[in-house]
Each structure stands twice: as C-alpha cells, then as structure tokens.
Amino acid sequence: MSSKHYFIYTFGCAMNEYDTERIAASLEARGYIPSDTVDDSDFIVLNTCSVREKPQAKILSYLGQIKLLKEKRPDMIVGVSGCVAQQEGDKFLKNNKVVNFVMGTDAVSHIDDIIDRALNGERFADTEVDSSSFSISSFNRKDKIAANVTIMKGCNNFCSYCIVPYVRGREVSRTPEEIINEVKSLVSKGVKEVCLLGQNVNSYGRNLSKKIDFPDLLSLVNKVEGLERIRFVTSHPKDFSDKMIYAMAENDKVCRYLHLPLQSGSNQILKAMNRRYTYEEYKEKILKAREVMPDIEFSSDFIVGFPNETDEDFNATLNAVKEIGYDRIFAFNYSKRPGTKAFDMEDNVPAKVKSERLNSLFELQDSLYDKKLPSLTGIKTEVLITDINEDKEFPYYGLNMYNRKVAFSSDKSLNYGDTVNVLIQNARRNCLYGIEV
Numbered sequence: 001m002s003s004k005h006y007f008i009y010t011f012g013c014a015m016n017e018y019d020t021e022r023i024a025a026s027l028e029a030r031g032y033i034p035s036d037t038v039d040d041s042d043f044i045v046l047n048t049c050s051v052r053e054k055p056q057a058k059i060l061s062y063l064g065q066i067k068l069l070k071e072k073r074p075d076m077i078v079g080v081s082g083c084v085a086q087q088e089g090d091k092f093l094k095n096n097k098v099v100n101f102v103m104g105t106d107a108v109s110h111i112d113d114i115i116d117r118a119l120n121g122e123r124f125a126d127t128e129v130d131s132s133s134f135s136i137s138s139f140n141r142k143d144k145i146a147a148n149v150t151i152m153k154g155c156n157n158f159c160s161y162c163i164v165p166y167v168r169g170r171e172v173s174r175t176p177e178e179i180i181n182e183v184k185s186l187v188s189k190g191v192k193e194v195c196l197l198g199q200n201v202n203s204y205g206r207n208l209s210k211k212i213d214f215p216d217l218l219s220l221v222n223k224v225e226g227l228e229r230i231r232f233v234t235s236h237p238k239d240f241s242d243k244m245i246y247a248m249a250e251n252d253k254v255c256r257y258l259h260l261p262l263q264s265g266s267n268q269i270l271k272a273m274n275r276r277y278t279y280e281e282y283k284e285k286i287l288k289a290r291e292v293m294p295d296i297e298f299s300s301d302f303i304v305g306f307p308n309e310t311d312e313d314f315n316a317t318l319n320a321v322k323e324i325g326y327d328r329i330f331a332f333n334y335s336k337r338p339g340t341k342a343f344d345m346e347d348n349v350p351a352k353v354k355s356e357r358l359n360s361l362f363e364l365q366d367s368l369y370d371k372k373l374p375s376l377t378g379i380k381t382e383v384l385i386t387d388i389n390e391d392k393e394f395p396y397y398g399l400n401m402y403n404r405k406v407a408f409s410s411d412k413s414l415n416y417g418d419t420v421n422v423l424i425q426n427a428r429r430n431c432l433y434g435i436e437v
C-alpha cells in the first residue's frame, strides 16, 4: 500500500506556525508523510490568517486549485484552520463544498479528535473558544535546534484595525509549570533556542491565580539547563515595563533584540488605532532599554495609509524611523478588515498614495541600514548553527544574538546546534557573511 501524504499551508504569524507543527505531528503519528504540494496530498490543511487582505484572497485561490484535484480524487480530505476558520465557522463550510472540516483556533488543542472525525467522513465546523484556561499537551517536534513555545493565547487590546481579539478571544496564559516542562522536554531532544509566543507577551500571567508576570517567566526559562537562547514575540509597547528591560539585561540567555511594534509615528493615528501610547512614551522606553543594554537592536511593524493619515502623519512615521534607528522594519498598506472597529472608518487614503508611502518608508529604512552595514564588518559575533548546506560557498547558517542572519565558512566540520564565533567580513542587507574563528 502506498503511503499517504499531507500538505499544510501556513499563512500569517508564528502562532499559526506553532499550530501547524501540532497538526503535522498528529498526522505523522498516523503515518502520513509531508509533501510540499497539494497535488499528491491526501490530507490538506490551510492554516489561515485574517489579519490582512492578501492571505485571505490566497486561501480562495488555493481552494480553487484543490477543487479541481478533488474532482479526480474525491477521498482527499481538506481542512481549514486558523483565524479565518474561527471567524467564518459554519458559513465557510457551507460556502466551500470542497472543505471537509473547519477548525477554529482552539480546536488545535484536540487535534487528534478533529482528524479522527474527518477521517471517519464527518463534515463539520468546530469553532468553540475556551477562555477559562489554556493548556497544550506535549507533541512530537521535528528535529530542531530552535523551537517556538506558545505561552498564551488571545488579546485584550482591541487595536482598532485588528481582528485578533475577536477571533482568538481574551488573553489566557499557560501555567509556568507547563511552559517550563515543555522547554525542558525540547532541550532534552536537542533544542538550544526557544521563542516564547503570544499576541502580547508582556501581559503574560494576568489571568493566572499564581502571581507571575512575563519578566518572572523569562527568569524561570533562563534557568533551564542546556538551553542557550531565548527570544519572544510580540511585545505591546504600552505593557513594556522597566522590569522587562532589566529582565532582558539580567538573564544572559535572552537575545539582545526586541520587536516593539510602533505602527505609526503620529499620535493622532496611534489614538485612532487605539494603541494607547504616544510616540514620546514609546521613544522613552526605547531610550531606557538602550541605556541598560547599549547593544540592543530593535525592529517594528508599521501600517501605512490608515484612515485619515495625512502627509504630516506619515512624515511623523518617517521621523520615528530616523530617530529610533531600527535594525529591521515590517510594513504594510492598511486594508479594511471586516469585524474590526476601523472597518466603519472611511478607507480614504488612495491606494496609489499608500503604495508611494510604503515605498518611501522602505527606501528610508534601507538607506539608514546601508549606512549601518560597514559598522557590522570586522566584528565577532556568536552564531547558533541551524542550517548546513555543504554545496554553498558559506555552508553554515544561523542567527546571532541580535536576530541577524549569518552565513559563514569554517575549516572545521561543524554540526547543527553548535554555537561558534564568526568574524563578519561582508555585511549585506539581508545577511552577514564571515568565517568561523
């Protein structure tokens, strides 16, 4: 009997990537083999994201492709998970005959049951949300050096452009015991680096009976023997405290890199976005973090062309990018998302203006980063090897403590998971190149 294959397409954020790993582990435990195409797959899951418009359009295009395949292979099972699944539920099932099951964001916690039901021929939508507790049973991970660990789900912030609080529900944290056990178990299987995940990690612990916050959790994870590095996403600026800055500085495994999404440099736009901080407050936190950790690097997300964004507002964003000096930025044109507060606002910045603004934001960031690049050559940096390709000029690849990609060569034969010093000889925008020393 030939083996069965599965294919999972993951849209969106690291939380979705984590859920994909859990779905994959459950399918592999049943003997399914991963495939990188829908064409030869027997079990397909589209793990969706509704934060932006483009991924949602891509889901429909995927379903069109799958529909043609399913006409020839009616036994093929097709599931839809993630935020779109949570949001649309039954409606998605009714409107898309090709889909066998729709599983919401909480259904991943009983994925074995979901897969059983689908394999037994049931057509269903499971979008129940449990806002009382959050627990994840352990699951097999692929051989990994770096792994994601979800520490909480949901969000209480209701930024006006964002659908997450409506689809993922209120913030609920996993217990520290469960998180530490998962980290220890990962380390025992060879993991050297963990990335702690949550929509807003800085409000970790608020629903737990035990008094604990995110800086406390960082200190606990830092004590796990054999673990070398800790990263985390995402931090909401309003909850990023001095305690958090000192926890980053004092726990030696925590990477010197902070993703702190500003979204806009204009206070008027920040208010309309319901971000609940001003640019001045944000900047103060950046300066404080730099005072305590002079070598820390920052990245940020930006939304360009939010309703009523004027040239002046956008210039404030450009000014913020200049003043802060980010290592990296992620920026997108605003698009209206049904179900959000901003949906009722007139999307009144023309598409052409949005695109021009987005381009000038990236151009500014590139020109600032290009000026910084020479300062990155000639320095030694510690790299954790997560990829090896002997056929390449620089066979070894990994990230350094500042979340920068580094590709390098060595006279020695190195292994996955080795942490080595690399002398940077050539710094490019997307990668640093060097030699192991």
Ligand code: SF4
Binding pocket: 155, 156, 157, 158, 159, 162, 163, 164, 165, 199, 200, 236
């Ligand atoms: S903090 Fe704001 S942008 Fe982030 S998930 Fe919550 S509501 Fe969305």
